[in-house]
Amino acid sequence: xxxxxxxxVKAALVVxxxxxxxxxxxxxxxxxASVTKEINSVDVYIAVPQVxxxxxxxxxxxxNAGGGGLLLALIDVAVENSRANTAEKLIAxxxxxxxxxxxxxxxxxxxxKELEGVDWLNVDDIVLVNAPTQDIERSYNTADAEAILYVxxxxxxxxxxxxxxxxxxxxxxxxxxxxxxxxxxxxxxxARSTPWHLxxxxxxxxxxVSINVVSGKNKDESALKMSQDPKQLRxxxxxxxxxxxKAIARSLKKNGQADNINKVS
Amino acid sequence: MLAPTLMKKILLLLGIVxxxxxxxxxxxxxxxxxxxRHSSRNAKHHMNITAQTCPYxxxxxxxxxxxxxxxxxxxxxxxxxxxxxxIDALKxxxxxxxxxxxxxxxxxxxxKAYIHSVNTAMAANIVFKVEKKSPEVxxxxxxxYYRGYSVSTNWATGRGEILDTLNEAMTxxxxxxxxxxxxxxx
Numbered sequence: 001x002x003x004x005x006x007x008x009v010k011a012a013l014v015v016x017x018x019x020x021x022x023x024x025x026x027x028x029x030x031x032x033a034s035v036t037k038e039i040n041s042v043d044v045y046i047a048v049p050q051v052x053x054x055x056x057x058x059x060x061x062x063x064n065a066g067g068g069g070l071l072l073a074l075i076d077v078a079v080e081n082s083r084a085n086t087a088e089k090l091i092a093x094x095x096x097x098x099x100x101x102x103x104x105x106x107x108x109x110x111x112x113k114e115l116e117g118v119d120w121l122n123v124d125d126i127v128l129v130n131a132p133t134q135d136i137e138r139s140y141n142t143a144d145a146e147a148i149l150y151v152x153x154x155x156x157x158x159x160x161x162x163x164x165x166x167x168x169x170x171x172x173x174x175x176x177x178x179x180x181x182x183x184x185x186x187x188x189x190x191a192r193s194t195p196w197h198l199x200x201x202x203x204x205x206x207x208x209v210s211i212n213v214v215s216g217k218n219k220d221e222s223a224l225k226m227s228q229d230p231k232q233l234r235x236x237x238x239x240x241x242x243x244x245x246k247a248i249a250r251s252l253k254k255n256g257q258a259d260n261i262n263k264v265s
Numbered sequence: 266m267l268a269p270t271l272m273k274k275i276l277l278l279l280g281i282v283x284x285x286x287x288x289x290x291x292x293x294x295x296x297x298x299x300x301x302r303h304s305s306r307n308a309k310h311h312m313n314i315t316a317q318t319c320p321y322x323x324x325x326x327x328x329x330x331x332x333x334x335x336x337x338x339x340x341x342x343x344x345x346x347x348x349x350x351x352i353d354a355l356k357x358x359x360x361x362x363x364x365x366x367x368x369x370x371x372x373x374x375x376x377k378a379y380i381h382s383v384n385t386a387m388a389a390n391i392v393f394k395v396e397k398k399s400p401e402v403x404x405x406x407x408x409x410y411y412r413g414y415s416v417s418t419n420w421a422t423g424r425g426e427i428l429d430t431l432n433e434a435m436t437x438x439x440x441x442x443x444x445x446x447x448x449x450x451x
Contacts (some may be wrong), residue, residue, distance in 0.1 A: 051379040052390065059384045073414050077385045083319055084386035085416045099376065099392060099410055104331070132334040132342050141336055 028205040028251075035182045035202065036120035036256035041145040046111060047129040047154050048104045054097050055087035056159040070255040090219060091157060093227035101234050103241065104128050107153060107208070110245035118249055120256045121149075136173075146176035147202060151248060155240065161222035162215060164236055166244040167208035170251060171201050203255050207247040211240045293341040295428045298355040300431040304415055318359040318443050319450035321397075322370045326352055326362075329374040329394065335431070336379035338387050339422045343380055351375050351435070358439045362447075369449060370398040372405060377412075380431055387419040387427070389434035395442055399449055409445065413438025 063072040069102035090220045108128050115123050129135070129175055134152055150173070155166040173182045173196055183200035185191055191199035198204070213236045216222030328348050335343040351373075352362070360371060362424040377392035391413045415433035420426060 049337070050381065051330075051334075051336060051377055054383075055382065057383050078386040081386045081416065081418045084383040084388055087383070088388050088390075088414050088416050092414060095390070095392075096410060096412060099412075102331070130332045131331075132337045 002256040014248060019089050021044060026115065029184055029201060029203060030205070030255045030257075031182055031202050033120075033256045033261075035179070038182075039120065039122065041122050041124045042128040042147045042149050043124050043143040043145040044111070044115065044149045044151065045129055045134065045137075045139045045143075046104070046108055046126065046151045047131065047134040048107065048155075049134075050154055053091070053095075053098055053103070053154045053164075055091040055161070056156050056165070057083050057087045058159050086219075087159075090161060090223035094157060094223065094233065097227050097230035097233050098237065101237060103155060103237065104130065106241050107245065108240045111151065111248060114249035115252070116162060118252045121252060136196045140173060140175070143175055146174070147179055148173050148175055149252075153244065155237075155244075157223075157226070158210065159219070161219045163210050163212045164240045165208065165210045166240045168244060168248055169208065170203065170205050170207065171198065171247060172203040174202055175201055203252070205251045205254075207244070207251050209240060209243040209247055211236060211243060222258050282295045291341055292421070293338075293343050293422070293424060293427070295335075295343060295424045295431075296343045297346045297349045297353070299350055299357060299435060300432055301354075301357055301436045302415075302429055303436060304433050317369055318447060319369065319444055320364045321410060322364045323352070323355055323360050323362045323373060324370045324398075325372040326355070327372075327374040329376055330378060332379070334379070338380055338382050338419060338427055343427060347375065347378055351378075354432075354435045356437055358443050360439075360443075369412045369446075370405075371446065372396040374408075376410070376432075380427060380434075382419060385417070386400045386416055387430055388414060388416045389430045390414045391431070391438040393438055393442060395446075397446060397449070411438050411442040411445075413441065 018106070037125060038170040042172060060076040060083070062079070063076050066072045081130055105128070108126055112123075112126050115121055115126075127139070129139070134150055136150065139150075150171045151168050152170075153166065153168040155164065158165055174183060174193075179202065180186055180195075180200065182202055183191060184202075184204070188197075188199045190197045212224050213233070215251070216224040311451060326348065328351075330347075333347075335347065337343065355361070355373065360373070372395070374394040375391075376394050377390055380387055380389040393411045394408045395411060396408045398405050413434045414437060415430050417426065417430045417433075
């Protein structure tokens with residue numbers, strides 16, 4: 001039988017850890033007042049990759065709890081399929097109640113209003129991106145402002161069907177040459193070759209909000225209550241959107257509060 | 266024991282896969298051909314509808330989606346000719362642009378059509394907005410929405426399994442639409 005040498009296993013672990021770290025387990029990043037003073041114009045691109053509200057589904061972790069194994073992994077798949085089926089059945093009437101509600105436009109309006117309160121952010125233009133992925137390269141090349149703020153947002157019903165949840169991943173890239181030295185790692189090879197690479201980010205943060213809408217004994221009852229009053233549901237969506245926009249503005253205001261801020265949350 | 270060269274190759278491959286997974290969004294074009302697929306939860310109901318439907322004239326079809334993508338499964342962005350696929354599906358259920366019916370007519374708008382990942386599963390949703398012309402009123406009614414959905418296990422993000430899931434959601438949506446339209450046929 002072939003045995004993996006210890007060095008190989010260690011190296012594989014290092015590669016996996018580095019890979020996962022590169023995907024998203026990185027700290028947030030803010031810039032100081034000396035940088036925000038230099039930013040005279042910002043274009044904002046808001047992307048909401050999803051088409052409709054989704055239900056959160058808790059992943060099954062039998063394989064993890066049981067120490068691994070193909071059989072437990074297959075049971076996980078079956079459990080997750082069953083949970084996804086239940087979630088889709090319960091959320092269908094909620095989706096129907098919101099079928100004419102335009103989350104993206106409502107978010108754009110709320111963000112536009114809240115960004116007016118961010119003193120240093122001189123917004124030129126706010127663009128809504130209706131696509132499954134934020135095309136950073138294209139928007140970077142077409143933007144004519146000195147910096148570009150990207151807001152990647154999403155929303156869902158929590159797994160217990162009691163609350164609405166919304167979140168946003170915000171990043172800001174410099175377009176003007178004078179701002180480029182203030183990126184996170186402006187001297188890295190990829191930052192120099194790819195202007196829209198995340199190493200050039202001036203700012204980066206995750207924000208999220210959750211608003212309780214109904215209370216039920218179980219998820220069936222909560223889902224039913226949520227869908228039975230479409231007007232209340234739409235109002236709750238607007239509250240969630242407003243809170244998200246406020247959270248985005250609060251996060252942006254952390255820039256410029258002091259010099260050389262770089263926090264780990 | 267594994268040769269050092271092989272180990273290096275495996276590590277390099279692993280590293281590339283892990284790192285590229287963060288940003289890579291390949292486009293996955295799927296077939297436009299509709300094939301009715303009945304889910305276990307409503308197969309009997311659907312089968313009866315398909316067998317008994319009277320023809321309706323499709324006077325107008327509009328792709329009214331604000332987001333023209335079919336969504337994402339894992340890292341893949343799903344695309345196809347949604348208009349052709351939808352009209353094929355409507356024809357299968359006897360809603361046809363070439364049928365000459367004075368009163369049994371419908372205007373159909375596709376409002377939502379997407380698939381997305383849910384952990385190891387994937388869920389598809391199709392929503393139509395339908396205005397029908399009834400013999401009594403001789404004008405188009407208030408629009409009604411019909412939603413179809415389907416959930417299945419995502420084994421390998423393959424074209425076939427994604428299309429099957431979308432076809433099942435489409436079948437579900439049009440079956441519900443036909444169930445209502447058929448009341449005018451009697």
